[in-house]
Amino acid sequence: MRAPQTFEEVDVFFPDTLDAALIAQADPNRRGRVLAGGTDLMVQWEAGVVPLPPRVISIKHLPVLRQIEENPGMLIIGAGVTHKQLRASPLVRQYLPSLAEAAATIGGEQIQVMGTIGGSVANASPAGDLAPSLMVAEGDVVLASVRGERRVPVTACWTGYRQIDCAPDELIVRFELTKMPAGYCEGWRKLGPRQAQAISKIMGSFRGQLTDGIITDFKVAVGSVAPTCIRLYELEQWLVGKPCDAATCNEAETRARAGVHPIDDIRSTAAYRQWVTGRMIRSFLQTLEVK
Amino acid sequence: MTAPGRDPVPAPAAKSAQFSSTRRQFLRGLGLVGAASVCPPLTTAATANPANAKPSHPDLEEYGRDPQPVILQINGQTHTVSVAPRDTLLDVLRHQLNLTGTKSICEHGACGGCSVLWDGRAVPTCLCLAREAAGHEILTVEGIADDPRFAPLIEAFCAHDAAQCGFCIPGFVVRAAELFLQGERMSTEEVQIALSGNLCRCGTHAKIVTAVTAALSAGAIA
Numbered sequence: 437m438r439a440p441q442t443f444e445e446v447d448v449f450f451p452d453t454l455d456a457a458l459i460a461q462a463d464p465n466r467r468g469r470v471l472a473g474g475t476d477l478m479v480q481w482e483a484g485v486v487p488l489p490p491r492v493i494s495i496k497h498l499p500v501l502r503q504i505e506e507n508p509g510m511l512i513i514g515a516g517v518t519h520k521q522l523r524a525s526p527l528v529r530q531y532l533p534s535l536a537e538a539a540a541t542i543g544g545e546q547i548q549v550m551g552t553i554g555g556s557v558a559n560a561s562p563a564g565d566l567a568p569s570l571m572v573a574e575g576d577v578v579l580a581s582v583r584g585e586r587r588v589p590v591t592a593c594w595t596g597y598r599q600i601d602c603a604p605d606e607l608i609v610r611f612e613l614t615k616m617p618a619g620y621c622e623g624w625r626k627l628g629p630r631q632a633q634a635i636s637k638i639m640g641s642f643r644g645q646l647t648d649g650i651i652t653d654f655k656v657a658v659g660s661v662a663p664t665c666i667r668l669y670e671l672e673q674w675l676v677g678k679p680c681d682a683a684t685c686n687e688a689e690t691r692a693r694a695g696v697h698p699i700d701d702i703r704s705t706a707a708y709r710q711w712v713t714g715r716m717i718r719s720f721l722q723t724l725e726v727k
Numbered sequence: 728m729t730a731p732g733r734d735p736v737p738a739p740a741a742k743s744a745q746f747s748s749t750r751r752q753f754l755r756g757l758g759l760v761g762a763a764s765v766c767p768p769l770t771t772a773a774t775a776n777p778a779n780a781k782p783s784h785p786d787l788e789e790y791g792r793d794p795q796p797v798i799l800q801i802n803g804q805t806h807t808v809s810v811a812p813r814d815t816l817l818d819v820l821r822h823q824l825n826l827t828g829t830k831s832i833c834e835h836g837a838c839g840g841c842s843v844l845w846d847g848r849a850v851p852t853c854l855c856l857a858r859e860a861a862g863h864e865i866l867t868v869e870g871i872a873d874d875p876r877f878a879p880l881i882e883a884f885c886a887h888d889a890a891q892c893g894f895c896i897p898g899f900v901v902r903a904a905e906l907f908l909q910g911e912r913m914s915t916e917e918v919q920i921a922l923s924g925n926l927c928r929c930g931t932h933a934k935i936v937t938a939v940t941a942a943l944s945a946g947a948i949a
């Protein structure tokens with residue numbers, strides 16, 4: 437089938453229910469490119485940087501995807517929840533504070549009303565601002581298809597540059613994320629050319645616990661330094677059991693720099709990103725010490 | 728998205744004698760006036776009965792690319808327009824309804840110039856499919872201009888000489904109207920952050936921020 441040349445040749449489907457969407461996605465001849473908030477896809481199509489899909493299935497209006505709920509250990513966030521909802525939700529602010537902070541730095545206010553968590557994850561950009569906070573929270577991405585539901589750990593959902601572990605007939609329906617336990621703290625840092633409407637040169641989140649001056653748990657994820665957002669597992673292991681002091685900060689900064697292998701691209705250089713990764717770890721450890 | 732409702736909006740303040748420009752003149756300067764009033768939209772149904780305005784979600788059951796009639800609630804009026812599935816709300820407002828106050832600038836969601844209030848929230852219409860707008864209350868800058876509740880806001884834009892070329896101003900007015908509806912007093916810094924999704928190429932942000940901050944604090948007093 438010839439690829440559409442203009443938007444006028446694209447067929448669009450607005451399913452009334454999630455089931456209708458899943459049934460369409462199950463059929464290779466009816467399956468469409470999934471459109472949620474449109475903040476990535478509409479721009480890519482408009483700019484002509486990706487080929488137009490023959491069919492588009494628009495799911496943003498489905499209310500079933502827009503809930504935020506909790507159970508004792510987890511926060512359950514629908515895939516259609518917008519960045520604005522994330523930053524405003526008391527549940528997210530309490531239990532996934534770095535996710536709320538990250539959502540508040542995406543685009544400008546108008547973009548935050550449009551863009552969704554599911555769309556951001558599915559877009560799988562290494563510069564996706566929600567990724568680091570999801571990676572340190574841990575939990576599952578829940579995918580649905582007519583075959584049933586499938587869970588993928590959020591730390592393993594991105595399989596390569598702009599690749600996500602999601603079969604062609606599956607839709608991301610929700611995220612089940614581990615709440616930040618009492619006595620822990622989280623932090624978020626983003627570096628871009630300006631404060632708003634900027635794509636990150638580098639960004640990261642941490643979740644950690646300090647007990648009597650000793651780091652008892654530490655998770656850190658950094659984006660825009662690799663084909664996907666990455667956890668710095670080796671550094672995390674090294675940090676646990678160390679005192680949160682100047683010597684640890686210095687050593688952690690060096691180790692963090694050595695642990696990432698970013699590239700030069702339109703937004704920044706490898707050298708700068710490597711250097712900032714180190715500074716970011718230092719800043720996270722200082723946050724942990726203060727909080 | 729929930730509509731913030733209309734109750735918290737302060738009553739329009741008495742027109743200040745300080746400046747002579749009227750809201751209409753202000754808008755004429757921006758090239759906003761006229762569209763809605765001079766060229767009637769293709770189809771305008773009666774708006775009196777809210778039951779008629781029943782928001783129907785588009786019920787196309789399958790894929791399609793052909794235009795279908797869609798009922799849109801825009802500036803308190805019900806319009807039936809023929810919308811192709813891929814038409815953006817921006818296209819429909821400008822090309823079908825002649826509401827050209829909503830500007831097409833970057834078409835990338837980056838500048839905020841195409842903002843309208845969607846159930847009370849500013850959204851970039853260049854990224855919205857028009858079909859998705861069915862069942863939602865859309866308020867464009869024309870609707871804001873014609874609504875006396877927003878007169879103090881628009882007067883503040885004039886009083887503080889906020890426009891240079893004026894091209895970005897409709898987007899700023901819409902976003903400011905959202906803040907105005909929320910009825911909160913905000914500091915200059917909070918306003919700067921709140922307006923961060925709007926860009927002005929002439930660089931008159933400082934005056935825009937001053938105008939909006941002033942309008943919000945006056946609004947909060949009223």
Ligand code: FES
Binds near residue numbers: 841
């Ligand atoms: S034209 Fe829509 S945000 Fe710029």
Ligand code: FES
Binds near residue numbers: 892893894896926931
């Ligand atoms: S006044 Fe010219 S773009 Fe803002």
